[in-house]
Amino acid sequence: MKEVKESRDQQLTVALRIRPISMVELEEGATLIAHKVDEQVVVLMDPMEDPEDILRANRSREKSYVFDVAFDFTATQEMVYRATTKGLIEGVISGYNATVFAYGPTGCGKTYTMLGTDHEPGIYARTLHDLFRAIEETSDDMEYEVSMSYLEIYNEMIRDLLNPSLGFLELREDAKGVIQVAGITEVSTINAKEVMQLLLKGNKQRMQEPTAANQTSSRSHAVLQVTVRQKSRIKNIMQEVRVGRLFMIDLAGSERASQTQNRGQRMKEGAHINRSLLALGNCINALSDKGAPKYVNYRDSKLTRLLKDSLGGNSRTVMIAHISPASSAFEESRSTLTYADRAKSIKTTVKRNLLNVSYHIAQYTSIISDLRSEIQRLKCKIDSQGATRPARGESSTRGCLCLGPSPRLWLPVILGQHERLDAAGGQRGGCRAQLGPQRKSRGGLRGHV
Numbered sequence: 210m211k212e213v214k215e216s217r218d219q220q221l222t223v224a225l226r227i228r229p230i231s232m233v234e235l236e237e238g239a240t241l242i243a244h245k246v247d248e249q250v251v252v253l254m255d256p257m258e259d260p261e262d263i264l265r266a267n268r269s270r271e272k273s274y275v276f277d278v279a280f281d282f283t284a285t286q287e288m289v290y291r292a293t294t295k296g297l298i299e300g301v302i303s304g305y306n307a308t309v310f311a312y313g314p315t316g317c318g319k320t321y322t323m324l325g326t327d328h329e330p331g332i333y334a335r336t337l338h339d340l341f342r343a344i345e346e347t348s349d350d351m352e353y354e355v356s357m358s359y360l361e362i363y364n365e366m367i368r369d370l371l372n373p374s375l376g377f378l379e380l381r382e383d384a385k386g387v388i389q390v391a392g393i394t395e396v397s398t399i400n401a402k403e404v405m406q407l408l409l410k411g412n413k414q415r416m417q418e419p420t421a422a423n424q425t426s427s428r429s430h431a432v433l434q435v436t437v438r439q440k441s442r443i444k445n446i447m448q449e450v451r452v453g454r455l456f457m458i459d460l461a462g463s464e465r466a467s468q469t470q471n472r473g474q475r476m477k478e479g480a481h482i483n484r485s486l487l488a489l490g491n492c493i494n495a496l497s498d499k500g501a502p503k504y505v506n507y508r509d510s511k512l513t514r515l516l517k518d519s520l521g522g523n524s525r526t527v528m529i530a531h532i533s534p535a536s537s538a539f540e541e542s543r544s545t546l547t548y549a550d551r552a553k554s555i556k557t558t559v560k561r562n563l564l565n566v567s568y569h570i571a572q573y574t575s576i577i578s579d580l581r582s583e584i585q586r587l588k589c590k591i592d593s594q595g596a597t598r599p600a601r602g603e604s605s606t607r608g609c610l611c612l613g614p615s616p617r618l619w620l621p622v623i624l625g626q627h628e629r630l631d632a633a634g635g636q637r638g639g640c641r642a643q644l645g646p647q648r649k650s651r652g653g654l655r656g657h658v
C-alpha cells in the first residue's frame with residue numbers, strides 16, 4: 210500500500226451529548242446540573258458546593274467546557290449524526306480512514322447514539338445508508354467493493370460478532386505497524402440493508418446484561434469496521450485502488466461497583482471495562498500533552514491497540530462523549546468532561562490510502578472481459594436513453610473492439626463514451642445493477658481491521 214505524499218494534521222473532533230434525565234434519577238431526587246448553554250458550550254455545576262459558604266465565596270460553583278459541538282435532550286439522532294459523522298463519508302469512499310467512537314460512563318447513551326432504536330436509528334444505520342447512497346451517486350465512473358467486519362472486546366478477548374464460533378481472535382501487527390485481527394470474518398456487502406441485517410445479527414451476539422445503572426448495559430466494546438475499495442471503471446494495466454476504512458465504535462461505559470451493584474461475573478466484566486478505559490484515558494493524556502512528546506502506551510489493552518491509528522495515526526476521528534445531566538452523576542460527568550476536553554488537542558495525520566495494482570499479462574483476459582462488460586453496460590445505458598446511433602464523427606464502441614488486444618488502445622474510446630454520456634446528462638440506474646460493487650464472498654476470512 211502506497212500512501213500519498215500530502216498528509217495533513219487534523220485535530221480530533223469532540224462532541225458532547227447530554228442525555229435526558231431518567232425516571233430513576235428523578236425518583237432518587239436528582240437535580241439537573243449539566244446544561245448546554247450554546248452550540249458549543251456546556252456547563253457543569255457542583256451539587257455539593259454550598260452557595261452560602263463564605264469561605265468558598267470566590268470559587269465558582271460551575272465549570273464550563275467548550276467542544277466542537279454540544280447536544281442536550283432536545284437533540285435528535287439526525288442532528289447528532291449530521292454534526293459528527295455525515296461529513297466523514299465522502300473521505301471514506303475516496304480512500305481516507307475515519308473513526309467515530311462513543312465514550313462516557315455507563316447508562317449515558319452511547320449505544321443509543323450509535324445503534325439507536327427501531328424508531329430512532331443511530332449513527333450506524335444513518336452512516337451506512339448515506340455511504341451506499343454516495344457510492345451509487347459516483348458509480349458511473351467508479352467501481353466499489355464494500356466489506357464489513359464486526360467484533361467485540363469482552364473481558365480483554367476479541368470475539369467475532371459475525372461468526373462467534375471462531376472463538377477468541379488474536380491481534381497482530383504487520384511490518385508496517387498496521388493492526389490486524391487474525392482470522393476475522395470480513396463479509397462483502399452490496400447495500401445498506403444487507404449491512405444492517407448483518408449488524409443486527411452481530412448485535413444479538415454482543416454481550417449485554419442489565420445492571421442497576423442501566424437495564425441494557427453493554428458489557429463489551431463493539432467495533433464495526435466498513436472497508437470501501439474504490440477504483441476507476443476505466444481499466445488499465447496499472448490500476449490505482451483507494452482503500453478507506455471506517456470504524457464505528459460503541460464503547461462499554463466506565464462504572465463504579467457501588468453504582469451498578471455488580472457482583473460475580475458483572476463485577477469481573479466491570480473491572481475489565483474500567484481497566485481498558487483507563488488505558489484509553491492514559492493514551493488520551495499522553496497524546497494531548499502539549500509539552501515534549503510523550504510515550505503513548507497503546508499496548509496496555511486490546512482496545513487501545515485497536516484504536517492506535519484512530520487516536521494517533523492515520524484517521525479522521527470523532528469522539529462523542531456522553532454524560533447524564535443528573536446531580537447524582539456529578540463525579541462521572543466531571544471526569545468525562547475532563548477527558549473529552551483533553552482529547553480536543555489530539556492530532557492525527559490524515560493520508561489517503563492508495564494501492565497500486567499492476568496486472569500481469571496473464572490477467573489481461575480478465576481485464577478484457579471487464580471492459581466488454583463495461584461497454585455492454587454503457588450500451589445499455591445509451592439504449593435506455595434512446596440514443597441508438599452515434600453522432601457523426603464519433604467512433605462506435607463496436608468498431609473499436611477490433612483494434613487489438615491492448616487495453617491501452619481502448620482507453621480513449623471508453624473515455625469518449627463517458628464524456629458523451631455526461632454531456633447527454635446520462636441518467637443513473639439503467640444497467641448498472643449488472644455490475645458495480647456486487648461481488649459477494651460471504652464469510653471470506655481475509656482478516657484485517
Ligand SMILES: Nc1ncnc2c1ncn2[C@@H]1O[C@H](COP(=O)(O)OP(=O)(O)OP(=O)(O)O)[C@@H](O)[C@H]1O
Nearest residue numbers: 228315316317318319320321423425426427461462
Ligand atoms: N438521547 C437519549 N434520548 C432518549 N433516551 C436515551 C438517550 N440516551 C440514552 N437514552 C436511554 O438511556 C438508557 C441508557 O442508554 P444506553 O444503553 O445507550 O447507555 P450506554 O452509555 O450505552 O451504557 P453502557 O455503558 O452501560 O452500555 C437507554 O434506555 C436509552 O434508551
Ligand SMILES: [Mg+2]
Nearest residue numbers: 319320426427
Ligand atoms: Mg452501551
